Amino acid sequence: MRHEGEVSDDDLMRRTAAGDRDAFAAVYRKHHSVVFRFARLMTGSNETAEDIVQEVFLGLMRGASRYDPARASLTTYLYGSARHQIRRRLLRDRLFVSLDDSGSDLCPAHVVGSAVEELSRERDVREMRRAILALPSKYREVIVLCDLQDVSYADAASALSCAIGTVRSRLHRARQLLTQKLQRSRACALVPARPTVRCEV
Amino acid sequence: MSARSSDQALTRALRALADAEARVETPAHVETAIMALWDARHDQAQTAPTRRRIVRGAAAIAAGVTIVGSVALQRDLADRPIAPPRSPAISFDRAASPRVAPAISDAADTPAPGAADRHPSPGANDARSALVVMGDPIATGEIVHIVRMRVMRSALTELGIAANASTEMVDVDVLVGEDGVARGLRVSL
Numbered sequence: 262m263r264h265e266g267e268v269s270d271d272d273l274m275r276r277t278a279a280g281d282r283d284a285f286a287a288v289y290r291k292h293h294s295v296v297f298r299f300a301r302l303m304t305g306s307n308e309t310a311e312d313i314v315q316e317v318f319l320g321l322m323r324g325a326s327r328y329d330p331a332r333a334s335l336t337t338y339l340y341g342s343a344r345h346q347i348r349r350r351l352l353r354d355r356l357f358v359s360l361d362d363s364g365s366d367l368c369p370a371h372v373v374g375s376a377v378e379e380l381s382r383e384r385d386v387r388e389m390r391r392a393i394l395a396l397p398s399k400y401r402e403v404i405v406l407c408d409l410q411d412v413s414y415a416d417a418a419s420a421l422s423c424a425i426g427t428v429r430s431r432l433h434r435a436r437q438l439l440t441q442k443l444q445r446s447r448a449c450a451l452v453p454a455r456p457t458v459r460c461e462v
Numbered sequence: 463m464s465a466r467s468s469d470q471a472l473t474r475a476l477r478a479l480a481d482a483e484a485r486v487e488t489p490a491h492v493e494t495a496i497m498a499l500w501d502a503r504h505d506q507a508q509t510a511p512t513r514r515r516i517v518r519g520a521a522a523i524a525a526g527v528t529i530v531g532s533v534a535l536q537r538d539l540a541d542r543p544i545a546p547p548r549s550p551a552i553s554f555d556r557a558a559s560p561r562v563a564p565a566i567s568d569a570a571d572t573p574a575p576g577a578a579d580r581h582p583s584p585g586a587n588d589a590r591s592a593l594v595v596m597g598d599p600i601a602t603g604e605i606v607h608i609v610r611m612r613v614m615r616s617a618l619t620e621l622g623i624a625a626n627a628s629t630e631m632v633d634v635d636v637l638v639g640e641d642g643v644a645r646g647l648r649v650s651l
Contacts (some may be wrong), residue, residue, distance in 0.1 A: 285500055289493060298487040311519050318496050322503065386482045389475045409480045440468045443475065 270335035278325040285325075285412045288335070290319055295336060295410060296343045302405045303347045309354075316346045333419050340420035342413070343401060351398065392442040400435035407432055498513045594622055594647040600639060608648075618649060625649050 276284035296317050318343055321328070328338060363384035393401055393462065402421060405429065406412040418425045601607060612631045625632045625647075637646035 280504060282497075282500060282504070286493075286497060289496060293488045293493065294486075297492075298483050298486055301486065302483065307489075311489060314488055314492050315496055315499075319499055322496075322500055382478050385475045386479050389479045393479075404476075408476045409483060411480075425586065436469075436472060440472050441475075444468070 271330045274325055274328050274330070274335065277322070278328075285322060289323070291335060292339055293318070296339050299340060299343050299405055299410060300347060302390075302393060303344075303398075303401060304350065305390070309350060313343055313346045316340045320346075324331065336412075336418065337419045340406065340416075341422070344420060348398070363414060370458045388443060388446050389439075392439050392446065395436055395442060396435060400431055400438060403428055403431045404435045404439065408436075523602050572592055590648045591648055594623060594649070595645065596647065597643055597645050598638075598639070604640055606640070606645065608637045609638050610634070611636050621647070623647075623649055 268284075270288070270291075273284045273288045273291075277288060293314055297310050297314050300313040303311060304313070317339060321339070328335070332338075333341070338373060377439050393404055396404065403417060406417040406420065407414065412420070414425050418428045421428065463613070601633045610633065614632050615625050615630055615632050618632060618634070632649060635648040636644050
């Protein structure tokens with residue numbers, strides 16, 4: 262099996278456009294995770310994220326010959342495509358559910374040592390997910406891209422089709438909103454968490 | 463809580479979420495589904511050329527039949543005997559004939575088969591007719607056509623021919639070569 266890291270995206274895309282199945286499989290294996298995580302964080306649903314991954318790579322399969330490496334890297338192109346699919350999905354469904362939180366009991370009776378820290382950490386993660394999902398879409402995408410997926414501002418701007426300055430300002434505002442949400446969340450930390458289903462109008 | 467500590471808490475929470483998300487992987491069945499889509503798409507792409515080949519073959523056969531048919535028809539038309547033009551009373555000895563040479567011919571020209579049914583030639587029933595030769599000489603064996611026309615008498619006068627006609631319009635026979643260029647003119651005097 263070929264190690265995908267040895268072959269550039271441009272080369273893989275050229276071969277994909279020529280109908281090379283192995284090249285397309287290599288592209289998928291190299292990039293599926295970022296698309297899936299981005300979609301999962303944006304929609305809050307594993308199932309929807311899976312659908313979006315399929316749509317994104319199906320689009321790549323159909324339009325491999327149209328991909329122009331001079332315009333953007335393949336990752337940026339895939340982020341842009343995923344964002345388009347996510348927006349379409351959100352517009353269509355107007356409904357998304359929270360991630361499948363298996364453990365809503367955040368404070369078990371017997372926790373000691375590092376386990377306490379671990380639980381605290383899990384609670385933080387859960388709260389953060391909820392807070393991010395509650396953000397407006399334009400703020401959510403910059404937080405997911407820049408803070409969670411370590412995408413550079415320039416690449417994020419390219420994927421979001423906006424200026425770098427816009428990315429910076431949205432990120433600043435998104436962090437403010439997140440901080441407020443987390444503070445509110447911690448203020449009512451004693452209230453037991455409930456599985457949520459949220460409708461976005 | 464100060465702004466600084468809030469920022470730190472946010473950064474920490476974001477980092478924790480990023481770490482948690484880094485462990486998330488796309489389920490394997492998604493790859494299976496995508497590769498199945500790839501295979502289906504390329505299977506279709508392979509069968510499509512076969513269909514296209516069949517259509518192209520049928521079109522080529524149809525075009526061939528059309529071409530052969532039209533060539534055969536053209537040959538058939540070419541093989542049909544064309545009545546040779548009535549031989550004009552003209553000498554092809556260009557050295558002997560001037561550029562514009564009225565040649566006196568008898569009205570008793572040998573009529574072409576079926577010529578009696580046609581409108582009589584301008585010089586056929588007259589006692590005298592003039593043949594004006596113009597343009598390039600007629601090559602030996604060249605098929606010429608005689609086209610009957612009605613021209614203004616003044617036009618003939620410009621050629622130096624005084625047509626013996628009471629009307630303004632005069633019937634003339636124009637001798638047309640294979641190249642479509644007029645070679646001679648016969649007019650009754």
